[in-house]
Amino acid sequence: MADISRLLVISRGEIAVRTIRAATELGITTVAAYSSADQDSLAVTLADESVNIGGAHAKKSYLNHEAILTAARETEADGIHPGYGFLSESADFARKVEEAGVTWVGPSADTISRMGDKATAIKTAEAAGVRVVPGSGGLVTDIASARIAADQIGYPMMIKATAGGGGRGIRIARDEAELVEGFAAATQEAAASFGDGGVYLERLVDSARHIEVQVLGDGTRAVHFYERDCSLQRRRQKVWEEAPAEILPASVRSAMCADAVDLAESVRYCGAGTVEFLYDPATEEYFFIEMNTRIQVEHPITEEVCGVDLIRGMLLVAQGHPLPYRQEEIAIRGHAIEVRINSEDPEADFRPAPGTIESLRWPAGPGVRIDTMAYEGYTIPPFYDSLIGKLIVWAESRELALARLRRALAETELTGPATTLPFVARLLDQDEVIANEFHTTWIENWLEEEAR
Amino acid sequence: MSQTVEMTAELPGTFYTRESPGSEPYVSVGATVSVGDTVGLIEVMKMFNPVVSTVAGTVVEVCVEAEDSVDVGDVLLRVEVS
Incomplete structure (x- = not known):
């Protein structure tokens, strides 16, 4: 962590403009990193300096680690602000920025990887005493254990196929009768559609x-x-x-x-x-x-x-x-x-x-x-x-x-x-x-x- | 006598020659296409739009590289009409 005197802004659009405004008010010199499709952007106009980081396609510019790190070196930037989207939640890129001796305006690479992965984030939240959506945790194999888990979780709940996804393989149970009926059907359906009959339970937060x-x-x-x-x-x-x-x-x-x-x-x-x-x-x-x-x-x-x-x-x-x-x-x-x-x-x-x-x-x-x-x-x-x-x-x-x-x-x-x-x-x-x-x-x- | 038809981009965006990085290209030089065949995709603001052939024939040239940016009217491919 060191003072930033030259900030490379690697987002685009309105958030790049917003970032440049805040940095300018702090007396920081701003450098807008832009793709070839954004040379007429307001961010480029408002920034003190600008640097082209590649072609229109984001993979060639706003997602291109090497192009951005090169631009940071060439413009002698000592800070990088990622805005939102693109590389803002890339632990890998944040680490490269830190290793290049440039200040990353955001949480450390370790924090990003810890909170960026949903399963890890949920474990971290539970460890901090924060309540997460109640669920069975692991697979529920028979109706007796489903009943026991259901008492802890509370209705309404979802019976979810572990091999499902994107909204497929989900049944809703609003009471115990529906759980008994739905559990048998969900297990059979999951086995038939996904070749894996494993299901787990999770509270349905309705009209949330x-x-x-x-x-x-x-x-x-x-x-x-x-x-x-x-x-x-x-x-x-x-x-x-x-x-x-x-x-x-x-x-x-x-x-x-x-x-x-x-x-x-x-x-x-x-x-x-x-x-x-x-x-x-x-x-x-x-x-x-x-x-x-x-x-x-x-x-x-x-x-x-x-x-x-x-x-x-x-x-x-x-x-x-x-x-x-x-x-x-x-x-x-x-x-x-x-x-x-x-x-x-x-x-x-x-x-x-x-x-x-x-x-x-x-x-x-x-x-x-x-x-x-x-x-x-x-x-x-x-x-x-x-x-x-x-x-x-x-x-x-x-x-x-x-x-x-x-x-x-x-x-x-x-x-x-x-x-x-x-x-x-x-x-x-x-x-x-x-x-x-x-x-x-x-x-x-x-x-x-x-x-x- | 054969006639060559230019297929142009109807939308501005990013041109893709295949459905996903792992799949085969929709068409390449020498491929035969029918009316209604998908010959590529143009991504506009994160939405993928199929480029559909309006002619039947043989692809003689693919004029843009995969993931190149294209503008309305840019020639994407040339097809020799059969």
């Missing part, structure tokens, strides 16, 4: 909320910045995020945040990270699912309600500074909502819609923040993901934030490629969204009903 806690650690201590509710998803991709999660009872919120800090401190976490939980509003239970060892797309809503700068925090702890925030100083004020603007056509099953932005007017005024790489005349390349910007609103309450979002969306005008802006505007009109009564598959159910 996806709630995640933001943490920042300095390698010794960690603090949390409360939680985000990211339950509005389409095909497991987040569409709309809010902070705080208004449905959480205060006691659950403080237990969940304390668990996240315990977990981070148990692995001597250094950097920004997110501890993800499934929350069952019916039982008020929550279960650890995974930890993301990087900054996340939706970090701005946390910044807005807590009044902090998480990227700056990452840059400081990476340089060996202690945590820039004390837990007792971190408080939630008001409510923030982020909606993702993707270049996809909601009228055509969300087909990707790269192309040139002909005209663009962003909203402004109180409580409105835009994190984007888009500008008038910018051609969205077809090679990467479709996120072109995030509209973030803050207001004193959730109700006022919804009104502000409506106002901000009405001010926004983008012509050229199709975007998800009209889709977001439609979401804002749904009673369940307004009433905060949704779960992680609500959008899909809604779209299916509409199509009928």
Whole structure:
């Protein structure tokens, strides 16, 4: 850990812009690493310097270890910020950066590999005393042991074929009668379809909320910045995020945040990270699912309600500074909502819609923040993901934030490629969204009903 | 008299000659194709779109390398129509 004077930014799009802004405010010289498809990007324009790291295909540039390490050497960078996506959770690459004597802005390679593998992460969480989704652990071979395991797990539960996957080989049991019937059928089915009759049991968290806690650690201590509710998803991709999660009872919120800090401190976490939980509003239970060892797309809503700068925090702890925030100083004020603007056509099953932005007017005024790489005349390349910007609103309450979002969306005008802006505007009109009564598959159910 | 038809990219993105790194290429020079055959894939923002032949004939040239970036209208392959 050493001071960073020249930071190589190896992400692209809006997060590269966000990173450059934070580094510039700290007086750090920024170097944007870009692919041949991104030479006209806003990140390249805003950075002090830039360096081409290869062809349009990410394998040739943003995922190319050697090209990036060479660029770091040639530009004399002493720090690398990975943003999200691409190499941000590559333990292998983080290790190479450390070995090159360059400061990696993120947790160590060891931490990434420990928390990046789901099975290991779950074991680490259990060891730190954090509850995970209850299950039988190993295979259940007969109905007697299934009954015993079921008493521990609780209903409803899933009977899952060990050889299944991707949603195949799963049966649901809502009571003991269904378990008895389903166990026999599932074992037979699994043997017939996968050639392996092994099954295990796991609690089904129905109509769950996806709630995640933001943490920042300095390698010794960690603090949390409360939680985000990211339950509005389409095909497991987040569409709309809010902070705080208004449905959480205060006691659950403080237990969940304390668990996240315990977990981070148990692995001597250094950097920004997110501890993800499934929350069952019916039982008020929550279960650890995974930890993301990087900054996340939706970090701005946390910044807005807590009044902090998480990227700056990452840059400081990476340089060996202690945590820039004390837990007792971190408080939630008001409510923030982020909606993702993707270049996809909601009228055509969300087909990707790269192309040139002909005209663009962003909203402004109180409580409105835009994190984007888009500008008038910018051609969205077809090679990467479709996120072109995030509209973030803050207001004193959730109700006022919804009104502000409506106002901000009405001010926004983008012509050229199709975007998800009209889709977001439609979401804002749904009673369940307004009433905060949704779960992680609500959008899909809604779209299916509409199509009928 | 034979006629050569150019098959062009209808989408911008990354061109792939095979379904996965382990599989055989969809077509190579000398292969015969029928109308409706998949001859490649174009990845646009992480979605894979098949490139479908509109003619029947013999592939005489594959004009782009695997994983090259292509733009709308770029010639992908030339087919001698039978």
